[in-house]
Amino acid sequence: MAAYSLQNAVADLVGILDALGIDAADIVAHDWGASVAWLTATAHPNRVRRLVVLSAPHPLAPYTLRQREMAWYMLFFQFEGIAEAWLQHDNWALFREMLRGNGDIDRYISDLSRPDALKASLNWYRANLAPRLPESPPKLPPVEAPTLGIWSSNDHYLDGERMKMSGQFVKAQWRYEQIDDASHWIPLDAPDRLNQFLIEWLG
Numbered sequence: 001m002a003a004y005s006l007q008n009a010v011a012d013l014v015g016i017l018d019a020l021g022i023d024a025a026d027i028v029a030h031d032w033g034a035s036v037a038w039l040t041a042t043a044h045p046n047r048v049r050r051l052v053v054l055s056a057p058h059p060l061a062p063y064t065l066r067q068r069e070m071a072w073y074m075l076f077f078q079f080e081g082i083a084e085a086w087l088q089h090d091n092w093a094l095f096r097e098m099l100r101g102n103g104d105i106d107r108y109i110s111d112l113s114r115p116d117a118l119k120a121s122l123n124w125y126r127a128n129l130a131p132r133l134p135e136s137p138p139k140l141p142p143v144e145a146p147t148l149g150i151w152s153s154n155d156h157y158l159d160g161e162r163m164k165m166s167g168q169f170v171k172a173q174w175r176y177e178q179i180d181d182a183s184h185w186i187p188l189d190a191p192d193r194l195n196q197f198l199i200e201w202l203g
Contacts (some may be wrong), residue, residue: 001123001126001127002046002127003123003127004120004123004124004126004127004128005127005128006036006039006127006128006130007039009032009036009045009146010036010039010040010044013036013037013040014040014044016048016067017047018149023046023047024046024048024049025045025047025048025049026031026048026049026050026051026052026202027040027041027050027051027052028052028054028056028198028202029052029053029151030053030054030055030056030187031054031055031056031184032056032124032185034053034054034055034056035056035059035128037051037053037101038051038053038056038058038059038143039059039140041143041144041145041147042141042142042143043066044075045141045143045145048144048145049145050145050147050148050201050202051143051145051146051147051148051149052134052147052148052150052197052198052201052202053147053148053149053163053166054150054151054186054187054194055087055150055151055152055155055157055158055163055184055186056158056163056165057142057149057158057162057163058143058162058163058169058170059116059138059167060089060138060140060169061162061163061165061169062162062165063162064159064160064162066159066161067158067159067161067162069111069158070156070158071157073098073157074129075131076160077122077126078126078127078129078131080119080126081098081165083122084118084119084122084191087118088118092109095108095112100156100183101184102154102183102185102189103183103184103188104185104188130138138199141171142170142171143169143170143171143172144171144172145172146172146173146201147166147167147170147172147173147175147177148175148176148177148197148201149163149164149166149167149173149174149176149177150163150176150177150178150179150197151163151164151176151177151178151179152178152179152180152182152183152184152186152190152196153178153179153181154181154182154183154184154189155182155183155184156183157184158184160178163176164176173199175201177197179193
């Protein structure tokens with residue numbers, strides 16, 4: 001399970017930059033990738049030139065009641081074996097319902113039907129979001145890279161208020177953009193608008 005920790009993913013990202021001989025990169029990331037990007041920018045500020053995070057807020061952004069309500073599935077995913085069985089039951093009926101018709105559902109199901117692929121996907125939640133007793137938040141330095149945070153109004157999994165609050169953890173330039181009428185799957189639903197933001201920010 002530890003192999004799926006965000007810290008390991010950060011090390012992998014830095015390792016890729018090293019292998020490619022890239023000193024610093026512009027990083028654009030969505031969902032779990034955005035969580036990895038946030039932590040990379042805090043732990044390795046010299047490796048991130050500009051940052052674009054989609055949907056997922058800074059790790060220290062305060063939880064809202066709305067976010068706790070939206071995140072029920074993260075607790076469900078902790079039940080190893082049970083979550084896998086329910087998600088696949090009756091031709092992936094619960095999985096389809098959770099996606100609400102959004103995203104590339106048939107491709108997701110095809111990918112997750114490979115041996116151990118669904119378990120591997122759920123291990124992200126089990127390694128990083130397992131229930132635990134209340135504790136003090138970790139100490140993270142502010143993000144030094146100019147950061148663009150993008151959230152979509154039809155995201156049913158992540159509360160945009162937390163993305164808005166993420167600016168307080170960015171020491172450099174911060175910009176928040178909201179894409180209306182797009183689901184959680186921003187690159188699929190609003191590619192033209194997203195690309196315009198990226199061209200403006202990274203150009």
